[in-house]
Amino acid sequence: MTRKLLLAVGLLLYASLVESADLLELIASKPALSQVKKIIEADDVLTSLLKSKSYMAFLPNDKALNTYQGVKDSILISYHLSNLPYLVQDMPDELNTDLAGNPRVYISKLPSGRPSTTGWEHLHVYINDAKVIDANHEAISSRGMKQMLHIVDRVITPTVPRGIDFSQIDSIYLNPDAQKLIEKPRYYGLEGSLSISEFEGRVNALNLHDVYNISGKNTFFIPVDAGINIRDNKTIIDKQVIHGHVVPGKVLFTRTVQDSKEEFESLAFTDNLKVFISMENVSSFNNEDQYYAKSKTIASDVAHMKGTALARIVKGNIPIKNGVAHLIDRPLMLVATNVLAILQKTAQLSMFYDLIRNHDSGLINVMTVAKSLTIFAPSNEAFKKVNNRQLEQIQLNTENISRLLRLHVVERILTTDELMDRNREPNLQVPTLSKGQSLYFAINSMDPKSPVVTVEGAGVTGTLTTANVIARNGAVHIVDRLLGIPSQTVYEKLATDPILSATFNLSQQEGWNEKLKNRDEQFTLFVPTNDAWAEIRRTMPSAYKKLFMGSFAYHVRNILERHMIANSVFTLEELLSLTTNATVSGKNILQGRLNMTRGKVYFQARVTQSFGDILGQTPSEYYTDWNGVRAKVIRPDLKCVNGVVHVIDKVMMMNRDVTVSGSAVPAASGLASLVATFFTVAFARALHH
Numbered sequence: 001m002t003r004k005l006l007l008a009v010g011l012l013l014y015a016s017l018v019e020s021a022d023l024l025e026l027i028a029s030k031p032a033l034s035q036v037k038k039i040i041e042a043d044d045v046l047t048s049l050l051k052s053k054s055y056m057a058f059l060p061n062d063k064a065l066n067t068y069q070g071v072k073d074s075i076l077i078s079y080h081l082s083n084l085p086y087l088v089q090d091m092p093d094e095l096n097t098d099l100a101g102n103p104r105v106y107i108s109k110l111p112s113g114r115p116s117t118t119g120w121e122h123l124h125v126y127i128n129d130a131k132v133i134d135a136n137h138e139a140i141s142s143r144g145m146k147q148m149l150h151i152v153d154r155v156i157t158p159t160v161p162r163g164i165d166f167s168q169i170d171s172i173y174l175n176p177d178a179q180k181l182i183e184k185p186r187y188y189g190l191e192g193s194l195s196i197s198e199f200e201g202r203v204n205a206l207n208l209h210d211v212y213n214i215s216g217k218n219t220f221f222i223p224v225d226a227g228i229n230i231r232d233n234k235t236i237i238d239k240q241v242i243h244g245h246v247v248p249g250k251v252l253f254t255r256t257v258q259d260s261k262e263e264f265e266s267l268a269f270t271d272n273l274k275v276f277i278s279m280e281n282v283s284s285f286n287n288e289d290q291y292y293a294k295s296k297t298i299a300s301d302v303a304h305m306k307g308t309a310l311a312r313i314v315k316g317n318i319p320i321k322n323g324v325a326h327l328i329d330r331p332l333m334l335v336a337t338n339v340l341a342i343l344q345k346t347a348q349l350s351m352f353y354d355l356i357r358n359h360d361s362g363l364i365n366v367m368t369v370a371k372s373l374t375i376f377a378p379s380n381e382a383f384k385k386v387n388n389r390q391l392e393q394i395q396l397n398t399e400n401i402s403r404l405l406r407l408h409v410v411e412r413i414l415t416t417d418e419l420m421d422r423n424r425e426p427n428l429q430v431p432t433l434s435k436g437q438s439l440y441f442a443i444n445s446m447d448p449k450s451p452v453v454t455v456e457g458a459g460v461t462g463t464l465t466t467a468n469v470i471a472r473n474g475a476v477h478i479v480d481r482l483l484g485i486p487s488q489t490v491y492e493k494l495a496t497d498p499i500l501s502a503t504f505n506l507s508q509q510e511g512w513n514e515k516l517k518n519r520d521e522q523f524t525l526f527v528p529t530n531d532a533w534a535e536i537r538r539t540m541p542s543a544y545k546k547l548f549m550g551s552f553a554y555h556v557r558n559i560l561e562r563h564m565i566a567n568s569v570f571t572l573e574e575l576l577s578l579t580t581n582a583t584v585s586g587k588n589i590l591q592g593r594l595n596m597t598r599g600k601v602y603f604q605a606r607v608t609q610s611f612g613d614i615l616g617q618t619p620s621e622y623y624t625d626w627n628g629v630r631a632k633v634i635r636p637d638l639k640c641v642n643g644v645v646h647v648i649d650k651v652m653m654m655n656r657d658v659t660v661s662g663s664a665v666p667a668a669s670g671l672a673s674l675v676a677t678f679f680t681v682a683f684a685r686a687l688h689h
Contacts, residue, residue, distance in 0.1 A: 512557055
């Protein structure tokens with residue numbers, strides 16, 4: 001009993017000591033804050049303040065300070081202090097700090113999706129660009145005032161003059177707004193590669209300094225000198241372009257914008273001109289974060305084209321009195337010289353550009369001089385999804401790598417607006433610079449502001465992550481896949497392609513499609529579209545119902561195996577090599593017989609023109625023919641790791657394929673028939689007696 005009493009007293013004493021600890025003692029008790037502790041203890045004034053006054057500290061841990069390249073002193077720590085001790089969940093959206101001039105920090109709260117156990121875990125809380133990772137540690141100053149400690153994962157860097165005697169400059173530069181920042185960039189280390197004097201000169205020439213001293217919470221994008229073509233400044237960077245670099249009423253730090261699809265109105269948002277700004281985190285190939293700013297002009301005027309402009313943030317998250325500023329590597333809203341310039345200057349496209357530069361100098365020339373081109377450019381992130389061994393093999397053959405690269409290029413300007421206008425076409429396809437290969441498109445969201453567009457090339461489907469990056473000779477769309485190098489099995493291709501879902505659902509009966517998962521086997525499939533099955537439903541309703549009810553797997557298997565060649569892969573080119581000249585219905589065609597898994601099918605190639613020898617021309621239409629059922633190949637060569645899929649517009653079947661004979665009666669129907677027979681016989685016997 002005595003031992004328990006002593007233990008209780010000890011715990012109470014310990015609790016009272018913890019409760020009475022001041023902020024400095026609390027910091028000292030945290031192993032992760034050892035570097036902050038040393039910086040504070042080197043300044044007697046700061047040490048005294050943290051012991052005696054009411055403070056809230058939001059301090060970087062040792063890991064954050066180890067990666068920080070700036071000056072680590074009491075000035076830096078003062079920017080991590082406020083005299084209002086809030087719980088993290090109760091913080092207002094901005095706070096004045098203890099640094100000279102009282103520059104503010106900005107608070108962003110985002111839902112975390114987690115339950116709240118101690119009051120704040122349901123939130124991701126950011127102070128400027130630093131995330132709170134530990135919070136709500138209370139302390140009491142020596143004068144009995146409440147104090148609070150939070151821990152963040154990054155150093156919060158103040159925008160203060162460095163290397164300058166504060167007494168020699170106007171106090172307004174101690175807490176600058178955007179106007180003061182661009183007036184005196186050297187005060188804040190914005191020199192050399194970070195110089196912004198050219199843009200400031202243009203702002204000054206147009207007398208637009210008032211844009212940068214607007215009050216409130218705003219976001220400013222400022223291009224560095226290296227990204228500005230000085231010759232074009234007067235004619236291109238006009239008032240509207242400068243307005244297009246400002247998001248009013250929103251403070252956007254890079255880490256707090258977590259949805260790249262979220263767009264914000266810029267100051268260039270009028271009746272005639274409408275420009276949105278968004279931000280995106282793009283991982284480099286080394287998994288380093290790279291942030292981009294995007295302007296999207298959705299309503300244009302005479303001087304400003306519709307489309308997207310991309311700029312990489314070269315120095316972000318500069319806190320200022322009226323918001324935050326980001327330095328970018330080129331101006332927004334401006335049109336690039338040519339599509340090649342976009343590939344060259346966009347870091348997230350460097351791997352695709354390097355492939356072109358190293359393997360296809362002819363394509364480099366095309367991109368420079370062509371008048372109308374569209375590039376579907378895979379991002380560096382897309383290359384992570386590629387089988388490296390396959391890509392290396394392709395690079396060993398000049399013809400193959402050129403064919404792969406040119407699959408991503410269309411010899412015309414193709415914007416998402418046009419794709420949306422043409423979306424009702426049953427098979428929206430566009431030929432590429434890769435001979436005989438086309439791209440196929442689908443619009444999965446018709447939102448005119450942000451349509452979701454997918455593109456398929458040689459069986460690989462990618463989504464446009466950034467669309468309509470406009471150049472003077474075309475457009476670039478950034479895609480999340482490298483087209484032409486398959487990664488899916490035939491099974492996965494059928495499962496994920498929305499226009500093939502009916503065939504996939506049918507093929508699941510009794511696990512028929514399980515074989516298509518095997519990467520060690522090979523298959524060639526002619527796959528009917530959903531529209532083809534819809535035609536069967538209209539013309540053969542009874543047969544359709546039986547096939548899809550799930551009880552006629554035998555008949556389903558027979559029909560599907562008529563559409564499949566097992567143990568062989570035949571691309572369109574290889575199918576053509578099997579054909580010979582033939583006459584069908586009085587017309588010259590190329591025709592070859594294919595031995596399917598079940599039965600035989602004819603493959604036919606036709607030239608749509610009515611003149612010339614068929615063997616001297618390139619066929620432009622391809623069909624399969626089974627007992628007079630002619631199915632057009634509308635999407636050939638969907639390559640998979642274990643085969644190839646050719647999409648056709650008809651199902652090769654007839655009503656008789658689902659005729660229910662005695663041997664093929666489903667089990668349930670057979671049982672019903674047996675029961676009916678039993679009752680008929682029994683009833684007859686009863687009448688006889």
